[in-house]
Amino acid sequence: MSLPPLAALRAFEAAARHQSFKKAAAEIAVTPTAISHQVRLLEETLGVRLFDRKPRQVVLTQAGQELYPVLRDGFVSFANAIDRVRRRKTSRGLTVSVLPSFAAKWLLRRLPDFQKRHPDIHLHLHTSAEVVDLASGTVDAAIRYGRGPHHGLVVQTMFRETFAPICSPALGIQGFDDLSRATLLHLDWLNPDDVTPTWERWAEVNGVEGLGTSGGISFSDDTHAIQAAIAGQGVVLASPAMAREEINTGLLTMPFDLYLEGHNYHFVHTGRGNNRGEVEMFGDWLLAEVKKSQLHLENSLIDD
Structure with a gap:
């Protein structure tokens, strides 16, 4: 030219x-x-x-x-x-390992707010049920469920998980007699321990007698179990926090105000690396979202 x-x-x-x-x-x-x-x-x-x-x-x-x-x-x-x-x-990358169910039911719908606040951070979610070694540098941080151990890592506790019976309103579950006649949906946990939520433990902790817990349907993924509950296939012992959207829209209901405590969710990272600032920004945003969701839950309970 x-x-x-x-x-x-x-x-x-x-x-x-x-x-x-x-x-x-x-x-x-x-x-x-x-x-x-x-x-x-x-x-x-x-x-x-x-x-x-x-x-x-x-x-x-x-x-x-x-x-x-x-x-x-x-x-x-x-x-x-x-x-x-x-x-x-100058865009900065950040890779976070997270459980597939937590990503699908809690994290994904909140991520647009993080991207809006930090458009220069390219976030990559590594969804896996396996624990990733953060020292290897494959991922920068992780959201983990359980008691640990988290040796050598910076740990920020997000919230304690709880579990309760959840089902479709179409089942008409109103009392323990209705529950005893319903199909129970079970979850196959990867590493069960003394805090793993089971129907046996829920009945024992809450003093529910005569509940037959041996039958039903088992799932390896709690998102599939929740979908089965929405379809009216039975009652699942699941996390209200993970099913909050379905409960709010009326697809699911909690017939009993009886809970079973699980482990905590934690945000963990090494505290080192070139993108430590990005990791800390994501962690701060996560904790702010947890507080926001807890406040929303408290307000909804007051309204009810």
């Missing part, structure tokens, strides 16, 4: 926008004489006058009026493209 010098085009665009060589010089950080020389060079290159020079003002000629908007839009396009490249170069 045969184009005039970029410096001359830039000087002309600034002078045309300000209608002043002096103001254009101040913007570009040169002298008014330098602006005048660049504009003169451009006029000689094009073979036309671009300005009518007056004592305290310069006015665009017809040729200048034709050229100015094209250059103005071009420089705006340059600036926007350069800004996008710079942002891409």
Whole structure:
């Protein structure tokens, strides 16, 4: 392409926008004489006058009026493209390991708020039920459920999980007799321990007698168990926090105000690494979301 010098085009665009060589010089950080020389060079290159020079003002000629908007839009396009490249170069990555069920039922619907607050952080969710070694550098942080151990890691407790009977309103579960006749949905936990929520423990802790817990349907994923409950296939002992949206919309109901406590959810990381700041920002946002959801739950209970 045969184009005039970029410096001359830039000087002309600034002078045309300000209608002043002096103001254009101040913007570009040169002298008014330098602006005048660049504009003169451009006029000689094009073979036309671009300005009518007056004592305290310069006015665009017809040729200048034709050229100015094209250059103005071009420089705006340059600036926007350069800004996008710079942002891409400085965008910061953050990989967080999280349980698939926690991601699906709690985290994903809240993530747009994090992206809105931190658009420069590229977040990658590593969803897996397996515990990832944070020291390996594969992931930067993790949301984990359980008592640990979390040796050598920075640990921020999010909230203690609770479990309660949840089912479709269509089942009409109102008392323990109804529950004893219903199909119970069970979860197969990967690493069961003395706090693992089971129907046996729920009945024992809450003094419910005569509940047959040996039959029913078992699931390896609690999101599938919740979907089965929505479909009216039975009653699941699940987390109200994970099923909060379905409960709020009436797809599911909690027929009994009887709970079973589980372990805590924790946000853990090494406290080291080049993107420690991004990890801490995500952790702070997580804890703020936990407080927000707990406050919303308290208000809904008051309303009920």
